[in-house]
Amino acid sequence: MDFTLTPEEEAFRDGVRAFLDENLPEDAKRTDPGFVAGWQKKVREKRWVGFSWPKEVGGGGGSIMEQAILKEEMAKRKAPPLGGCFMGIQWVGPAIIAYGTEEQKQKFIPDILDGAYQWCTGYSEPDYGSDLGALQCKAVREGEEYVVTGQKIWTSIAMWSKWIILLVRTSNHGDDKHKGITCLLVRMDSPGITVRPIKNMSGGAMFAEVFFDDVRVPAENRLGDEGEGWRVTITALAHERSGIAEVESLTRNLDALKKLARELERSGEASVRRRIAVMETRIQAMRMSGLRALTKQLRGEPLGSETSVNKLLRAQLEVEMGDFAVDLQGCAGPLVAGESVSDGGRWQKMSLSWPEVVIGGGTPNIQKNIIAERILGLPKD
Amino acid sequence: MDFGFTEEQDLLRAEVRKWLDQNCSMDEVRKITEAEGGEGFSRQHWKAIAELGWLGLTIPEEHGGAGLGWVDLVVLLEETGRSLFPSPLLANTIAAAAIQEAGSDEQQARLLPGLADGSVIATLAVQEDSGPPEVSAVRLEGERDGDAVVLQGEKVFVPDAAAADLLIVACRIGDDVALAALRADSDGVAASDEPGMDLTKRLGRVRLDAARGEVLERGGAEVLTRIVDRATAAVTAEMIGAGEGAIALTADYAKERTQFGSPIGRYQGVKHPLAEMYVDVESFKSLLYYAAWCLDESPDEALRYVSMAKAYASEALARIGIDAVQLHGAVGYTWEFDAHLYLKRSKWARPMFGDSDYHYERVASLGGL
Numbered sequence: 090m091d092f093t094l095t096p097e098e099e100a101f102r103d104g105v106r107a108f109l110d111e112n113l114p115e116d117a118k119r120t121d122p123g124f125v126a127g128w129q130k131k132v133r134e135k136r137w138v139g140f141s142w143p144k145e146v147g148g149g150g151g152s153i154m155e156q157a158i159l160k161e162e163m164a165k166r167k168a169p170p171l172g173g174c175f176m177g178i179q180w181v182g183p184a185i186i187a188y189g190t191e192e193q194k195q196k197f198i199p200d201i202l203d204g205a206y207q208w209c210t211g212y213s214e215p216d217y218g219s220d221l222g223a224l225q226c227k228a229v230r231e232g233e234e235y236v237v238t239g240q241k242i243w244t245s246i247a248m249w250s251k252w253i254i255l256l257v258r259t260s261n262h263g264d265d266k267h268k269g270i271t272c273l274l275v276r277m278d279s280p281g282i283t284v285r286p287i288k289n290m291s292g293g294a295m296f297a298e299v300f301f302d303d304v305r306v307p308a309e310n311r312l313g314d315e316g317e318g319w320r321v322t323i324t325a326l327a328h329e330r331s332g333i334a335e336v337e338s339l340t341r342n343l344d345a346l347k348k349l350a351r352e353l354e355r356s357g358e359a360s361v362r363r364r365i366a367v368m369e370t371r372i373q374a375m376r377m378s379g380l381r382a383l384t385k386q387l388r389g390e391p392l393g394s395e396t397s398v399n400k401l402l403r404a405q406l407e408v409e410m411g412d413f414a415v416d417l418q419g420c421a422g423p424l425v426a427g428e429s430v431s432d433g434g435r436w437q438k439m440s441l442s443w444p445e446v447v448i449g450g451g452t453p454n455i456q457k458n459i460i461a462e463r464i465l466g467l468p469k470d
Numbered sequence: 471m472d473f474g475f476t477e478e479q480d481l482l483r484a485e486v487r488k489w490l491d492q493n494c495s496m497d498e499v500r501k502i503t504e505a506e507g508g509e510g511f512s513r514q515h516w517k518a519i520a521e522l523g524w525l526g527l528t529i530p531e532e533h534g535g536a537g538l539g540w541v542d543l544v545v546l547l548e549e550t551g552r553s554l555f556p557s558p559l560l561a562n563t564i565a566a567a568a569i570q571e572a573g574s575d576e577q578q579a580r581l582l583p584g585l586a587d588g589s590v591i592a593t594l595a596v597q598e599d600s601g602p603p604e605v606s607a608v609r610l611e612g613e614r615d616g617d618a619v620v621l622q623g624e625k626v627f628v629p630d631a632a633a634a635d636l637l638i639v640a641c642r643i644g645d646d647v648a649l650a651a652l653r654a655d656s657d658g659v660a661a662s663d664e665p666g667m668d669l670t671k672r673l674g675r676v677r678l679d680a681a682r683g684e685v686l687e688r689g690g691a692e693v694l695t696r697i698v699d700r701a702t703a704a705v706t707a708e709m710i711g712a713g714e715g716a717i718a719l720t721a722d723y724a725k726e727r728t729q730f731g732s733p734i735g736r737y738q739g740v741k742h743p744l745a746e747m748y749v750d751v752e753s754f755k756s757l758l759y760y761a762a763w764c765l766d767e768s769p770d771e772a773l774r775y776v777s778m779a780k781a782y783a784s785e786a787l788a789r790i791g792i793d794a795v796q797l798h799g800a801v802g803y804t805w806e807f808d809a810h811l812y813l814k815r816s817k818w819a820r821p822m823f824g825d826s827d828y829h830y831e832r833v834a835s836l837g838g839l
Contacts, residue, residue, distance in 0.1 A: 384472055387472070388472075398753065402753060467724060470738065
């Protein structure tokens, strides 16, 4: 074990810090569109957007270790995201780089890196959520086109997206349902697409239902081979993070909770101290498991359980933090505004928004199935 | 940056596991620990593991050990924990750490070789009541008499008290905390084990009535805190192994036992608790690995991470022990099936060197509350 950085890695980290000192003052208006636009231009010039993507496609060609350093330093300073197209950077881009044709790479990757427009993700369906592999949204090949009919749901930011990465069924294989799934890249303004936003329990609408009614998609927009869609998706999701950057934001939230406990003069109570200590311990456990996962990546070993473990810990923490903050406020907990409410009601918001993280991308119970089946070898359900 | 084990450490793990599988199966564990009037461990095993170098793993080479670090020790103790290996190995290792931290060069040179070659079984006696191992709770009186110290009082929950030949005793000389070393066969020493749930772990009582020992020259309150931290990490390392052992045993049973026409491991009521057990062990394992590294390389951080690891482990292993029994159903309640052995180990380990309440409170204080 060795937690030191090489001189090159240290130099890289110092470079990132210097950049942040110069371009991200403490009082920067991190949500101001003007500031964010300027920020995106600068980090794009540094080739920090798509940092680990190959240089040929316009990425940074950075190493795994440098990427971890970059993400951690950014998170420590509450930096805006690297790149304006969240899903494009997270999984659409990596999937196109791995499975796309030359034309597709040239057509999509530069726009993703520039954050020219948003991508959304069409996976879940009303009848197939946790059981995603059984999805039924249908695509039939007609000449040089696919004709798509069906429905997707829980599609985040569908109403603001220009393109969707879509999983459809192109054939039925009795024995292996995954074999008949194909991945298509579809323009959201194609005739026959209807988007209907869904109001969530916090009162906002971030996700939507998307209806496909004889939507014609050029065959050249198929990503990967016909029937290869499941693999494309798995590859894309495997690019998900080790969780080290989340640790920084969870730590910041915990610091704010400690401050709140002090302000409310409850930081001396044994149960309050214990709940905070439990959260702190779990956050650090996430950090250490994340570093173990990073080590495996650096050694070129296959990633094992660490990411599922961290997803479950994070889910617990997201729920517990909001819950704890509301508990701390006593009878003011259930209020959302007014003089009795602490920190302008941000904790009340958090206590109602955890499903975005906890349920999105696989419920905790599905994660537990994955751990029990793939790691402990229990029979499939 | 590398947060993994070296090839040498992987090799050590493989060798330890192989020896334990061959020489101390669960049948053997039961034979040794259930023997009427037995010592609770095997002298033959003791000799063998001395020769394998396990006893001197963290003792410096010039004193007959292998001179390895706490990360290497974690590898060894994870495996002994997995096998529920009954042995004063843990007590001896902790006592060696105490001598290394508190002894003068001359004392180390004189005392450590016996611990490394197995000719002496040593243990550390800190506690005087059932609370956490706070340095402030050390009251046992020591009075200097020339080069010697005369000890008067009683120590409780001393690991392997009856087996020990050498006792390292925390005491107070005037207002100062000190550590004394004395032979268990000295006049005025009476040590005996007290019956416990976990037959693989022995705890005992040591009465000292004007017993004469020597003061370890570099001892003190801070040194004792550091020693207790090392002891806490060692206990937690065995908890990782015990947790993994309990999960493996229960998962294997869930694959074999059929009900409603299907192995019970297919049902989510069985699957999910097993997954939760796994998540917990992986999490406190990550914390303990870092804590062990801190003990070797970054002592200032060690306190916080040792406490996090032990707090998490104490809470999690309690539930793991209970779930292991419960998921077995009625056979889990029998003496014959092994599930209860892990439950009992969890009962032993939870309060040792501080329970989760104690360590979470330390985490809260260290975190600025």
